[in-house]
Amino acid sequence: MSSESHVPKFANEIEIVPLTAAFCAVASVLHTDGFEDHWSEDEMIALLDVPGAFGFLAFAPGNDAENQLDIPLGFIQMQTVLDEAEINTIVVAKQARKCGVARKLLSATFDRLRETGIGRVLLEVADDNTSAIALYRHNGFVEIGRRKQYYRRKSGRSVDALVMERDLGLCVLGWDR
C-alpha cells in the first residue's frame, strides 16, 4: 500500500478489511498521525493477539490499470470482554479526515459487534479532542463519566477523559437497528 496522493471524496470509495497482523506496520504509521505516543508494529500485533481483540483497516483501492497502489486511510482497534466492547483506538490519516472514514470504520465495527451479540460499546476520549467527541456524539455515543486528569500531554499538561457509551440496541430476540 502507498500513503501518497489519492484520497477518496466519497464514502463509497472507502473499503474496509479486517485489521490483521499483516497490516500492523501500516496501522502503526497511521497511528503517528493521531497520537503523541504512537504504537509500534509489534505493540499493535500484541494488542490484536489478546483474546476478544479485533480491528478494521480502511483504504482507498488503487487502480491497477493506472499503476496506483491502495492508499491506507485509517483503522480502528477494539477489545471485547463478555458482552461489552471498548474502542482502544481509532485514527484517520490527516489528509483523509472529514471524508467519512471514521464513520465507516465505526459502522463496520457495530455490525461485527451485533453479529456476536455484543450490545454495549465504551470509550475514553480526551475532553479537548473536539473532532473525536463530535464523531462519537454523531454516532450515538453519550457521556457517562469523567476521569479527572487522566491523560498527561508531553507538554506536562493534564487533560480529563470523558467516558462515553453507545448502546447498540440489541434485544433478546435480535437487534433492532
Ligand SMILES: CC(C)(COP(=O)(O)OP(=O)(O)OC[C@H]1O[C@@H](n2cnc3c(N)ncnc32)[C@H](O)[C@@H]1OP(=O)(O)O)[C@@H](O)C(=O)NCCC(=O)NCCS
Ligand atoms: C477523530 C477522527 C478519527 C475522525 O475521523 P474522520 O474520518 O475525519 O471522521 P468522519 O469524516 O468519519 O466524521 C464523521 C463525523 O464526525 C464528526 N467530525 C469528525 N471530525 C470533525 C471535526 N474536525 N470537527 C467537527 N466534527 C467532526 C462530524 O459529525 C462528522 O460527520 P459529518 O461529516 O456528517 O459532519 C480523526 O479526526 C482522527 O484521526 N483524529 C486523531 C486521532 C483521534 O483523536 N482519535 C480518537 C481518539 S479517542
